[in-house]
Amino acid sequence: MTASPRTVRVELGDRSYDILIGPGLIASAATEIAKRLKGRRMAVITDNNVAPLYLDALMDGLASVGIEAVSAILPAGEKTKSFEHLIPVCETILGARIERNDAVIALGGGVIGDLTGFAAGIVRRGSRFIQIPTSLLAQVDSSVGGKTGINSPHGKNLIGVFHQPDLVLADTDVLDTLSPREFRAGYAEVAKYGLIDKPDFFEWLEKNWQAVFAGGDARIEAVAISCQAKADVVAADERENGQRALLNLGHTFGHALEAATAYDGTRLVHGEGVSIGMVLAHQFSSRMNLASPDVAKRVESHLKTVGLPTSMDEIPGTLPPAEVLMDAIAQDKKVKGGKLTFILTRGLGEAFVADDVPASEVLSFLKEKHPA
Amino acid sequence: MTASPRTVRVELGDRSYDILIGPGLIASAATEIAKRLKGRRMAVITDNNVAPLYLDALMDGLASVGIEAVSAILPAGEKTKSFEHLIPVCETILGARIERNDAVIALGGGVIGDLTGFAAGIVRRGSRFIQIPTSLLAQVDSSVGGKTGINSPHGKNLIGVFHQPDLVLADTDVLDTLSPREFRAGYAEVAKYGLIDKPDFFEWLEKNWQAVFAGGDARIEAVAISCQAKADVVAADERENGQRALLNLGHTFGHALEAATAYDGTRLVHGEGVSIGMVLAHQFSSRMNLASPDVAKRVESHLKTVGLPTSMDEIPGTLPPAEVLMDAIAQDKKVKGGKLTFILTRGLGEAFVADDVPASEVLSFLKEKHPA
Numbered sequence: 075m076t077a078s079p080r081t082v083r084v085e086l087g088d089r090s091y092d093i094l095i096g097p098g099l100i101a102s103a104a105t106e107i108a109k110r111l112k113g114r115r116m117a118v119i120t121d122n123n124v125a126p127l128y129l130d131a132l133m134d135g136l137a138s139v140g141i142e143a144v145s146a147i148l149p150a151g152e153k154t155k156s157f158e159h160l161i162p163v164c165e166t167i168l169g170a171r172i173e174r175n176d177a178v179i180a181l182g183g184g185v186i187g188d189l190t191g192f193a194a195g196i197v198r199r200g201s202r203f204i205q206i207p208t209s210l211l212a213q214v215d216s217s218v219g220g221k222t223g224i225n226s227p228h229g230k231n232l233i234g235v236f237h238q239p240d241l242v243l244a245d246t247d248v249l250d251t252l253s254p255r256e257f258r259a260g261y262a263e264v265a266k267y268g269l270i271d272k273p274d275f276f277e278w279l280e281k282n283w284q285a286v287f288a289g290g291d292a293r294i295e296a297v298a299i300s301c302q303a304k305a306d307v308v309a310a311d312e313r314e315n316g317q318r319a320l321l322n323l324g325h326t327f328g329h330a331l332e333a334a335t336a337y338d339g340t341r342l343v344h345g346e347g348v349s350i351g352m353v354l355a356h357q358f359s360s361r362m363n364l365a366s367p368d369v370a371k372r373v374e375s376h377l378k379t380v381g382l383p384t385s386m387d388e389i390p391g392t393l394p395p396a397e398v399l400m401d402a403i404a405q406d407k408k409v410k411g412g413k414l415t416f417i418l419t420r421g422l423g424e425a426f427v428a429d430d431v432p433a434s435e436v437l438s439f440l441k442e443k444h445p446a
Numbered sequence: 447m448t449a450s451p452r453t454v455r456v457e458l459g460d461r462s463y464d465i466l467i468g469p470g471l472i473a474s475a476a477t478e479i480a481k482r483l484k485g486r487r488m489a490v491i492t493d494n495n496v497a498p499l500y501l502d503a504l505m506d507g508l509a510s511v512g513i514e515a516v517s518a519i520l521p522a523g524e525k526t527k528s529f530e531h532l533i534p535v536c537e538t539i540l541g542a543r544i545e546r547n548d549a550v551i552a553l554g555g556g557v558i559g560d561l562t563g564f565a566a567g568i569v570r571r572g573s574r575f576i577q578i579p580t581s582l583l584a585q586v587d588s589s590v591g592g593k594t595g596i597n598s599p600h601g602k603n604l605i606g607v608f609h610q611p612d613l614v615l616a617d618t619d620v621l622d623t624l625s626p627r628e629f630r631a632g633y634a635e636v637a638k639y640g641l642i643d644k645p646d647f648f649e650w651l652e653k654n655w656q657a658v659f660a661g662g663d664a665r666i667e668a669v670a671i672s673c674q675a676k677a678d679v680v681a682a683d684e685r686e687n688g689q690r691a692l693l694n695l696g697h698t699f700g701h702a703l704e705a706a707t708a709y710d711g712t713r714l715v716h717g718e719g720v721s722i723g724m725v726l727a728h729q730f731s732s733r734m735n736l737a738s739p740d741v742a743k744r745v746e747s748h749l750k751t752v753g754l755p756t757s758m759d760e761i762p763g764t765l766p767p768a769e770v771l772m773d774a775i776a777q778d779k780k781v782k783g784g785k786l787t788f789i790l791t792r793g794l795g796e797a798f799v800a801d802d803v804p805a806s807e808v809l810s811f812l813k814e815k816h817p818a
Contacts, residue, residue: 161529168600199595199606223571228540234571235607405543
């Protein structure tokens with residue numbers, strides 16, 4: 075038997091929920107679910123990478139506690155976050171005759187979590203939702219906070235809802251099956267929490283990152299601190315009217331790079347975009363005389379050490395010119411009345427929301443970093 | 447110039463909003479919008495019945511107050527409440543580069559309001575939304591309360607979100623262009639507010655319904671009382687956990703009849719389904735010894751007087767057998783753990799939520815009313 079998992083509570087009034095973090099949680103998922111939810115019907119949504127590894131174990135577990143479950147297996151990959159796949163998922167959930175106490179379960183990474191959460195959020199104007207994130211990125215980021223959605227030809231995550239899960243089960247063992255590249259991509263978000271407002275955590279990561287990659291207690295610790303960090307921000311600002319925007323550190327540049335590479339995961343995955351984006355955000359902060367250039371160098375150095383890309387020229391293939399990247403930034407969500415909102419920093423772990431960044435400065439910075 | 451419109455305030459904390467009710471409100475829409483919203487870009491969604499009548503006036507008005515607007519015209523009819531039409535509406539809104547203070551405007555009846563509200567609710571996880579309802583049904587029902595959505599092959603309104611508008615403009619003049627059949631269908635919902643908990647209003651309608659149909663002050667009064675009634679219920683129970691379910695009086699039977707006629711508006715429109723459903727709910731209440739049979743007779747008599755259908759055998763074409771209607775009821779939203787929730791009544795204007803109605807009783811009642 076495994077020890078009790080760690081629990082992080084996301085405090086959101088009558089929508090509060092627990093994140094359980096620890097080894098072996100897929101094996102004990104059904105028991106943990108049955109302890110907390112009354113429902114006896116569930117719909118499990120997963121993808122064709124995750125299904126062969128964990129779907130049978132989950133379905134058998136659910137059956138063993140008397141929960142009648144159906145499942146749907148979607149193609150793995152970012153392109154699945156589309157109306158094309160959302161529609162049959164909604165129909166699967168409706169076909170399973172999920173009632174008010176029943177739940178929809180997302181078994182997979184961020185793509186499956188975002189898509190399934192969106193479907194759960196709109197079926198019957200909101201159905202119960204359980205996340206079983208199987209990637210590091212999903213465990214420390216997308217499974218906390220209730221953001222769900224799909225992509226549009228106009229940009230990433232532009233269509234979706236806020237829909238909080240009822241329970242999150244983060245099994246840290248499953249991360250052993252991730253490719254090093256995928257683990258590193260998730261690690262970018264872990265480092266982000268240090269860079270937002272936890273310089274001590276960033277320093278701990280600089281010393282302990284190899285243990286986090288190896289597994290065991292350091293990994294559980296890093297996942298738990300990350301979930302707690304995100305939970306704290308979300309509890310203070312559920313709908314992203316203010317401080318929640320800090321979580322977008324590195325994301326405005328990152329999203330633009332993802333758009334510029336047409337969400338082609340062979341060239342750039344989300345966490346890699348965030349890694350480059352965080353370095354750019356620190357360099358831009360230094361250029362704006364907000365922070366010492368040493369901070370940007372220290373961030374770049376650590377991310378490089380773990381094997382993450384830290385500059386645009388590491389992205390395989392040709393990037394569009396700076397003007398096109400700028401256009402993608404302007405179409406991003408963080409725009410008010412034509413002015414640009416960026417997350418910048420005053421030092422290590424001193425990020426802040428800057429809502430009056432001149433577009434001209436960003437464009438000339440991009441041109442400098444990425445000459446045509 | 448017209449007099450100031452009546453205002454009904456929907457009290458929902460930081461999501462409170464005004465419903466303006468009166469003549470000439472489409473002509474003054476842009477002024478009313480500019481008074482209340484800072485946004486300078488809007489996307490107007492309408493249908494091919496409404497567009498020739500009011501779209502130019504609205505667009506010209508918006509231009510005259512400096513609001514840049516795009517528009518999309520959808521086919522009129524219930525079938526438009528589908529993913530097929532939702533997707534291009536989302537893309538239109540995104541293409542218009544609507545920012546946080548801008549808004550999406552629904553110009554049309556319930557179908558346009560429900561679909562557009564859903565699109566506004568999911569674009570950027572929630573965009574500002576203005577309703578300009580052009581049918582009586584939309585003015586007194588769907589434009590108040592924030593329910594949005596589309597239909598699924600599994601049933602009506604099964605996919606959607608709660609998304610409150612920022613402003614509702616109910617122009618009572620536009621109701622003059624409705625067909626008598628469409629006006630009557632909306633009137634069924636007006637009568638419903640009396641039957642829920644306002645016996646005096648129902649009595650007033652019995653005496654004044656002809657004036658309401660004719661237009662003028664009686665119509666404004668009926669629309670305002672209806673909006674206020676719905677606003678009061680919604681303010682007390684936004685997410686339909688309790689008393690809001692009272693608004694479904696007549697709707698469980700009504701939705702089953704709409705499903706049984708494949709949402710074919712030539713056979714049955716929503717308000718007609720509600721009319722028959724309200725009569726059935728009163729008859730069933732009497733059969734369960736909850737209310738006197740005289741109440742059901744009085745309700746039937748008034749609805750018949752205004753020209754609404756009051757029994758299943760008035761629906762043109764063949765209805766499926768009672769068992770199939772029962773199946774549609776069981777798939778409706780108001781189901782908990784297999785038990786049926788119905789809105790029943792103890793007398794005129796004394797509706798209540800009954801959450802333990804035996805399915806067997808409903809089925810034998812349906813067989814009695816609709817022998818195979």
